[in-house]
Amino acid sequence: MNKINKKTNNILVIGGAGYIGSVLVEDLINNKQKVVVYDDLSTGFKSQVHPKAKFIKGCMKDTKKLSLVIKQNKITHIVLLAAKIKVGESTQKPLEYYDTNVNGLISVLEAMKNAKCHNLVFASSAATYGDIKSNKPLSENLVTKPCNPYGWTKYIDEQIIKDYSKTNKINYLLLRFFNVSGASSSKKYGIYDKNTSLLIAKINDAIINNKQFKIFGGKYKTKDKTALRDYIDVRDVSNAIVLGIDYLKKNKSDVFNICSSVKISVLDVIKTAQKVTNKKLNYTITDNRPGDPEILIGDNKKIKAKLNWKPKYDLKEMILSDYQFRLKLN
Numbered sequence: 001m002n003k004i005n006k007k008t009n010n011i012l013v014i015g016g017a018g019y020i021g022s023v024l025v026e027d028l029i030n031n032k033q034k035v036v037v038y039d040d041l042s043t044g045f046k047s048q049v050h051p052k053a054k055f056i057k058g059c060m061k062d063t064k065k066l067s068l069v070i071k072q073n074k075i076t077h078i079v080l081l082a083a084k085i086k087v088g089e090s091t092q093k094p095l096e097y098y099d100t101n102v103n104g105l106i107s108v109l110e111a112m113k114n115a116k117c118h119n120l121v122f123a124s125s126a127a128t129y130g131d132i133k134s135n136k137p138l139s140e141n142l143v144t145k146p147c148n149p150y151g152w153t154k155y156i157d158e159q160i161i162k163d164y165s166k167t168n169k170i171n172y173l174l175l176r177f178f179n180v181s182g183a184s185s186s187k188k189y190g191i192y193d194k195n196t197s198l199l200i201a202k203i204n205d206a207i208i209n210n211k212q213f214k215i216f217g218g219k220y221k222t223k224d225k226t227a228l229r230d231y232i233d234v235r236d237v238s239n240a241i242v243l244g245i246d247y248l249k250k251n252k253s254d255v256f257n258i259c260s261s262v263k264i265s266v267l268d269v270i271k272t273a274q275k276v277t278n279k280k281l282n283y284t285i286t287d288n289r290p291g292d293p294e295i296l297i298g299d300n301k302k303i304k305a306k307l308n309w310k311p312k313y314d315l316k317e318m319i320l321s322d323y324q325f326r327l328k329l330n
């Protein structure tokens with residue numbers, strides 16, 4: 001992976017005990033960065049925190065505590081990964097999503113102001129684009145219009161950060177993650193939550209435990225009638241964040257898609273998983289979930305040009321690394 005240049009940073013990873021956070025923290029430690037993990041463990045796991053990272057249990061909505069953590073640890077950069085992320089659940093519990101994702105961000109910005117920390121990498125989402133009727137990859141300059149509460153929380157968060165930056169000293173990166181999959185290169189960190197909503201992990205879990213798998217939606221206007229998505233390896237995501245931390249040193253702010261720009265259907269994933277694992281998956285096709293767009297594929301030209309980043313891992317490698325990680329959980 002790319003290395004962080006110049007001096008050591010003091011990096012606070014909010015949500016660092018979660019999936020992407022645990023992989024990122026390992027990479028940052030390997031980059032000889034000083035890392036503090038701040039997590040309330042509501043969906044994260046203490047066992048997934050790298051032993052060389054300092055761990056502090058706390059809620060991102062606790063502005064007073066967070067301000068103190070930033071000051072005491074002389075934090076130079078904050079990576080905000082903590083959020084509620086399940087699209088289906090967001091349609092059932094919208095207030096919980098707005099409270100955690102929006103009020104949580106506001107608290108983080110207030111804490112940054114209190115502690116005079118000026119660099120933020122924010123985990124946004126492809127869900128901000130909504131159900132755009134286009135077969136072309138989605139670029140960052142499109143007008144976004146989410147179609148579920150989760151997407152709206154990330155859309156609002158992006159706007160809050162942009163508005164806040166106009167009158168406050170802050171450099172920010174808004175990283176719109178597409179469908180993140182896979183595990184760390186060491187296979188120590190991955191999707192630890194067995195109730196995850198992420199497709200590849202759910203498929204691998206069903207294969208390992210011989211469970212029936214449900215495909216949500218088989219009547220889309222696609223080649224095999226299942227939804228088309230853009231899958232990106234978590235190691236590539238972590239690398240983008242590492243490069244982003246360096247980019248912020250130039251006092252620049254921007255928004256980037258973190259994606260592969262490859263169209264992959266749900267059935268494509270299932271067929272590839274069966275080949276990689278050499279096992280069959282029992283699956284059925286059910287109704288579409290509310291808020292699920294038919295096609296969601298990103299354009300990654302901008303981040304390739306500005307950060308010199310490009311995806312390294314393909315679908316087979318994502319599935320295999322996750323499968324190997326999940327075998328250790330069962």
